Structure formats: C-alpha cells, structure tokens
Amino acid sequence: MSEGRLYIFAGPIISLLIALVFLLVWLHDRERRCGLYFASAFCAYALAALMQITGLPRGAGPNAVVSAIVYTFAVLTLVEGVLVRFGRAGSGRLLLVIACGVVALVFYFFYVDRDVVARIYAQNFGYGLMFVIAALQIFAIQRRRPIDRLLSWVFLVFGLHFFVRTVLTMHISGDLFEIDRLRESGADPSDLAALFRATPFWQVLNFSLLISGLLLALALLASIAADAIDEIRREGRIDPLTGLGTHRAFMERAAEILADPGAQPVTLVAFDMDRFKEINDGFGHGSGDRLLSVIGGLILQETSPRDATARMGGEEFAMLLARTNRVGASRVAERLRAELEFARLTVLPPHAVVTASFGVVEQREGEDLDRLLARADALVAMAKQEGRGALATDAPSAGDAPEVDDLSRTA
CATH class of the missing domain: 3.30.70.270 (Reverse transcriptase/Diguanylate cyclase domain)
Known part of the structure; x- marks a missing residue:
C-alpha cells in the first residue's frame, strides 16, 4: 500500500480513536450524554470516509448517497451533542431540515441532474451552515464561561472553513468538472476514483478535516473536563444531605x-x-x-x-x-x-x-x-x-x- 494510500486512512483511524475516548467518557459518567453523541459522530465520520476510500457500497450512485447520509448523520449528531451539553437538546429542528436537504440534493445531483460539483457544494455548504447555526445558538447563551466561548468560536471557525476551503479548492480542481463527462463516456470507475483523490479539493479536504477535527475534539474534551471540574466545585459548595449550601x-x-x-x-x-x-x-x-x-x-x-x-x-x-x-x-x-x-x-x-x-x-x-x-x-x-x-x-x-x-x- 502506497504512502498516499496510507495517508487517506489517517483521518478515519484518528476519528475512531477519538470516538473511543468519548465513549469511555460516557461509560464512566452516563449523565454526560454529550459524550455518547460525540462518540457516535466521530465513529460515523470514520465510517463515511472509509466508504469513500474503499468504494463500498459498490456503484458510484449508492456510494455517493449512502456516504452522504452517514456524513450528514455525523455532522448532525456532533452539533446536537454540543446543544445537549448546553441544555439545548431538541432545539436543532432547523438543523434537521438542513441535513435532510443535503441528502436530498446529493441524490438529485446524481440520479436526476448528474453534477459532482453541485454535490460537493451542497454537502460542504450544508455542513458549514449547520455548524455556524449551532455556534450562533451557543453565542446566544448568557453567562458563558471561557471554555464555552472557546467552544463557540471553534465551532464557528470550523463551520466557516467549509465555505472558504470549498470555494478556494474548487477553483484549482479543474479535473472535478470532467469526472461526470468521463463517467458518461464509460471511463473505468477505479480510474475516476483515482482522479478524484488526486484533485487539490480532495487533498486539502482530508488534511483540513484531520487538523480541524483534532482541534475540535480537543475543544470538546476540554469542555467536558471543565464541566467535571465545575461539578466537583459545586458538590463542595452544596451539602449533599439537604441540598443547601455548605x-x-x-x-x-x-x-x-x-x-x-x-x-x-x-x-x-x-x-x-x-x-x-x-x-x-x-x-x-x-x-x-x-x-x-x-x-x-x-x-x-x-x-x-x-x-x-x-x-x-x-x-x-x-x-x-x-x-x-x-x-x-x-x-x-x-x-x-x-x-x-x-x-x-x-x-x-x-x-x-x-x-x-x-x-x-x-x-x-x-x-x-x-x-x-x-x-x-x-x-x-x-x-x-x-x-x-x-x-x-x-x-x-x-x-x-x-x-x-x-x-x-x-x-
């Protein structure tokens, strides 16, 4: 297996390790439901990335749609987990609508009006919008601690990076515009997959998600640690028998x-x-x-x-x-x-x-x-x-x- 091939597996492997960490956090303290959300999100992202890398399920259409569903589930679960942490569980109805819209557009731009560029924009802009909306909801919370402000800014920057990265890399990824034409002319699917992975868009996508995903995971872990510390402090200020102050x-x-x-x-x-x-x-x-x-x-x-x-x-x-x-x-x-x-x-x-x-x-x-x-x-x-x-x-x-x-x- 080539170095390039090994590199593209780095993101899914690291995501699975991060998912394991969050799962252990949740198993240690079941009251921190956000840990289960975060574990599910990073696990789903790893699964979706592996689908694209391995080409499973077989067929360009099923692979594009199914991987889009899993990617979207990962984003939605991650965002909902953050809202759960801030006591805003169930407030993501708009986010659910956007998530369904992303999947519908991916399906449309493959089976109705085939356009790989449109699919890329639909997914990346949709995910970026979901993160930005969640960040704005966090910003609206009063009396936030420093770790909460940090997490809201990380979420906002992470969401905006989907827009900036996509626009910049699409302009230098001219081969993307040829993929649909080559597929219609009967080009070998493995050759098309190799062509897609060689584009600047794909290379920058994997690198940026690897780095930003690590930073996001660290921010989420820091927020959980801060919550645990605050809880210990509160317990030291509350008499457990009466519920009154010490x-x-x-x-x-x-x-x-x-x-x-x-x-x-x-x-x-x-x-x-x-x-x-x-x-x-x-x-x-x-x-x-x-x-x-x-x-x-x-x-x-x-x-x-x-x-x-x-x-x-x-x-x-x-x-x-x-x-x-x-x-x-x-x-x-x-x-x-x-x-x-x-x-x-x-x-x-x-x-x-x-x-x-x-x-x-x-x-x-x-x-x-x-x-x-x-x-x-x-x-x-x-x-x-x-x-x-x-x-x-x-x-x-x-x-x-x-x-x-x-x-x-x-x-």
Whole structure:
C-alpha cells in the first residue's frame, strides 16, 4: 500500500480513536450524554470516509448517497451533542431540515441532474451552515464561561472553513468538472476514483478535516473536563444531605448580599433542632438523616435564589434573607417551626415530635456578618432556654433587650 494510500486512512483511524475516548467518557459518567453523541459522530465520520476510500457500497450512485447520509448523520449528531451539553437538546429542528436537504440534493445531483460539483457544494455548504447555526445558538447563551466561548468560536471557525476551503479548492480542481463527462463516456470507475483523490479539493479536504477535527475534539474534551471540574466545585459548595449550601458557600454568598445596597433590609434566621440526638438514638441515624433532608426541602421552599441558605453543621441551619425585615423573616421562621412541629413527617414514627429553636436578627447599620451570626446564635441559645419550639427575635432598637416569643404548643 502506497504512502498516499496510507495517508487517506489517517483521518478515519484518528476519528475512531477519538470516538473511543468519548465513549469511555460516557461509560464512566452516563449523565454526560454529550459524550455518547460525540462518540457516535466521530465513529460515523470514520465510517463515511472509509466508504469513500474503499468504494463500498459498490456503484458510484449508492456510494455517493449512502456516504452522504452517514456524513450528514455525523455532522448532525456532533452539533446536537454540543446543544445537549448546553441544555439545548431538541432545539436543532432547523438543523434537521438542513441535513435532510443535503441528502436530498446529493441524490438529485446524481440520479436526476448528474453534477459532482453541485454535490460537493451542497454537502460542504450544508455542513458549514449547520455548524455556524449551532455556534450562533451557543453565542446566544448568557453567562458563558471561557471554555464555552472557546467552544463557540471553534465551532464557528470550523463551520466557516467549509465555505472558504470549498470555494478556494474548487477553483484549482479543474479535473472535478470532467469526472461526470468521463463517467458518461464509460471511463473505468477505479480510474475516476483515482482522479478524484488526486484533485487539490480532495487533498486539502482530508488534511483540513484531520487538523480541524483534532482541534475540535480537543475543544470538546476540554469542555467536558471543565464541566467535571465545575461539578466537583459545586458538590463542595452544596451539602449533599439537604441540598443547601455548605458553611463556606453560605459565608461567601452572605458577604455578597450584605455588600449589595439593593438587598437591604437583610435579616438572618438561624435555628437549631431540639433534642436531635434523641431522634438519632431513638429512631436511628437513618431517620435523622431523612429528617435533615426534609428540613432542607422546607428551607428551599421558603427562600429564593437571592437569599443564602446553609446547613451550618450537624443540625444547625441558617437563612440570610435579602429584602426582608425582621417581621417578614419571623413569619418565615414561624412557618418552618409549624411545619416541623405539627406536620406529619413520614420519615419519623407518628408519635415523634420535632421542634426547633429559632433566632431572628435584622442587620444593623455597619454590622458585619460575624456579628450578625453571633447575635443570631445568642438568640437561638435564649430560645432553647425558653423551651422547645421557641422563636427569639432581636429588639426593634439596639438599646432594647431581645424578646422571646414562645410558640411551643407542647410541654
């Protein structure tokens, strides 16, 4: 086999290796569906290229149409995989129409109005248009990370290269215009295939797809790696049991809220489960964990994304409520207290009683987060001294003593 023959196999072989990498990524984490899309796309491209190289299926017409179908499937799957990664799955209806149009034009320009040049333009311009449309959809996404911007630019350049490369190489590939005439005059198919592979269009096509395909694959792998890193970071900021923020995440988000003049007034609600050790000892740690999970859900129902919420540790919780004064925050605390004490919590036996002690403090002028937390903790301790299910709020003015409103309905 000649060096030239070996060269044209480089693209399919590398594509199969890339497909294997993406398949392993997907097998490792089935949640990353884009990995399966990318593996399918590169595998389909390798198959289509091998069809053209080997001349299978036999016959110029079947080979042109079937390889075009597989090439188009590869492009469509790759583009859809990127849209899946960005949460835009199913948004490629226009892309599907273009894909069907490409295949239809290839069929038409072989069996109805035979024109190899028209087929080349239809495929390359169609594929370029699909990549450009996908890139524009990515550009439209707000708050993109640097890796997302890189991927969108790579996609855009990759799409535009189909137009530029095709136009430039077609002008210097005069033999392409003779292929149909030679085929009609009865020329040997193997000679025509050799003539086609010798054109500048074919040579540049294989080289450009080899290089740009590698760069595109690296960009896609980098985006998946960035997603995995971000997910690890998010997991470090979210308490897995409750779905609330961790102590560190709460402190960072709370600092942002306190520094935002538009978030005023700001009120902190802190609470601690009463006799939580007795729940663990009496009903098992599994029941205690399920109770904490329920509490996390209740807190998320009572708060919005502009607030900061956290499981501060053990059975201690905190909510920093933006644009909320002590009256509004006390109502939130009372709803939570009532849910815990009077609602039927299926995670515990029917006779179990769950209460919590609450402290509600509104930020004073110039007060920092540490001082705010300290005042809230002091009120939680005061509420516990008053009995189960108590809610203590800070006084309306700095000079007044804290008031305790015992809301317990049980002894």
